Amino acid sequence: MVALSVLPIGLVVGIKVVIALNTAWNLVNFRAGLIRALVAHGYEVVAVAPPDAYTPRLAELGCRFVPLPMHNGGTHPGRDGLLLWRFWQLFRRERPDVYLGYTVKPNVYGSLAARLRGIPVINNIAGLGAVFIQGGWLVRLVRALYRLALRPSAKVFFQNDDDRQLFIASGLVRAPVTDLLPGSGIDLSRFALAPLLPTEGSPRKFRFLLIARMLFDKGVAEYVETAKLIRARWPQAECCLLGFVDVQNPAAVSRAQVDDWVKQGVVRYLGVSDDVRTEIAQADCIVLPSYREGTPRTLLEAAAMGRPIITTDAVGCREVVDDGVNGYLCKVRDAGDLAAKMEQMLALTHQQRVDMGLRGRDKMVAEFDEQIVIQKYLAAIEAILASRRA
Numbered sequence: 001m002v003a004l005s006v007l008p009i010g011l012v013v014g015i016k017v018v019i020a021l022n023t024a025w026n027l028v029n030f031r032a033g034l035i036r037a038l039v040a041h042g043y044e045v046v047a048v049a050p051p052d053a054y055t056p057r058l059a060e061l062g063c064r065f066v067p068l069p070m071h072n073g074g075t076h077p078g079r080d081g082l083l084l085w086r087f088w089q090l091f092r093r094e095r096p097d098v099y100l101g102y103t104v105k106p107n108v109y110g111s112l113a114a115r116l117r118g119i120p121v122i123n124n125i126a127g128l129g130a131v132f133i134q135g136g137w138l139v140r141l142v143r144a145l146y147r148l149a150l151r152p153s154a155k156v157f158f159q160n161d162d163d164r165q166l167f168i169a170s171g172l173v174r175a176p177v178t179d180l181l182p183g184s185g186i187d188l189s190r191f192a193l194a195p196l197l198p199t200e201g202s203p204r205k206f207r208f209l210l211i212a213r214m215l216f217d218k219g220v221a222e223y224v225e226t227a228k229l230i231r232a233r234w235p236q237a238e239c240c241l242l243g244f245v246d247v248q249n250p251a252a253v254s255r256a257q258v259d260d261w262v263k264q265g266v267v268r269y270l271g272v273s274d275d276v277r278t279e280i281a282q283a284d285c286i287v288l289p290s291y292r293e294g295t296p297r298t299l300l301e302a303a304a305m306g307r308p309i310i311t312t313d314a315v316g317c318r319e320v321v322d323d324g325v326n327g328y329l330c331k332v333r334d335a336g337d338l339a340a341k342m343e344q345m346l347a348l349t350h351q352q353r354v355d356m357g358l359r360g361r362d363k364m365v366a367e368f369d370e371q372i373v374i375q376k377y378l379a380a381i382e383a384i385l386a387s388r389r390a
Helices: 026-030 032-040 055-061 076-093 102-116 135-150 163-170 218-234 253-261 276-281 297-304 335-347 351-367 370-389
Strands: 016-020 044-049 064-067 100-101 123-124 157-159 178-180 208-213 237-244 284-287 307-312 326-331
Touching: 016 032, 016 076, 016 208, 026 032, 026 044, 026 055, 026 326, 032 044, 032 055, 032 370, 044 055, 055 064, 076 102, 100 102, 100 178, 100 370, 102 123, 102 135, 123 163, 123 351, 123 370, 157 163, 157 370, 163 178, 208 276, 208 335, 218 237, 218 335, 284 297, 284 335, 297 351, 326 335
Parallel strands: 016 044, 016 100, 044 064, 100 123, 123 157, 157 178, 208 237, 208 284, 284 307, 307 326
Antiparallel strands: none
16 A cells, blocks of 8 residues: 655645535545545645535535535536636635646636636546547537646646547647546555355345446446346346436436336346445446446445456446456447356356455555555645745
């Protein structure tokens, strides 16, 4: 594990960092380790997001929460203009020394507002979505907004090199300010190795589990199609879903659709969870047939807990799985190939799956430790502060 370096406290006293995402849930579940580390180093941290049920938990991290209304469902000139104004007012009031932006709208409108106020920006591009690489006026608009927002940034982190190279080649960001992160990293102590329960000679069913927001871009339709085949050929197995339904996204799967799949007996829907460790521990294999990702946090969590993985040979997903070593890679948008890989997983012995999971844990320790992410953020912030002192 990478140890945290200790920066001289005198350098950070009175320094304020604003960190903005599109949900408080995202802050709590994906950025808690970073927030705690920033606070531990003496920074005053202001967390910004639309309020939700997870807002009260932010106080436990040592930061101050400021609610900021934000509509996450698409682009609208009026709403986006209002969001830019809200960010500008926030920065005028808070006067931060550094702004950390995550997710599309905080990256774009938060960065633009910070630029107007002369505040240094560190961005994190966690994933583009499949729509970004397609044509159309909306994509051209999004690219233009990214170019305007990111080019003055002090640092732009990417979670895979495909996205990084795409942004550089498209002229959206300056290559010297870019860097790579191992996703959002994984807290290896919290997501500890969990024993893989045997299914041979046991009444429990072999459980495949997809953990994600219920979006078609996550490969949910392909997973359900495959589940029908698995149900017919392997009655001792079940396919489960875990994650938010009816999210604000053009690719969202409706609750009615999920209910229909459950009614047909094709899949089990497990709802949402405040602690996915419980569900991962009860699963035998984690499946994510996504079309494109940054680096999927759920796969990092699963691998850290010693679960074999099946995911697509797609941007962001392939980084987590060494095919045949800690899981299998399948073709994108190909339910037939997904089914073949799931049946291949079922055909393994229990010990073979245990060994596969252990190799996944080793990969997380070597490549995806959260401390790597924290160290890079601390170094980027210190570089900004040092340039101001010079």
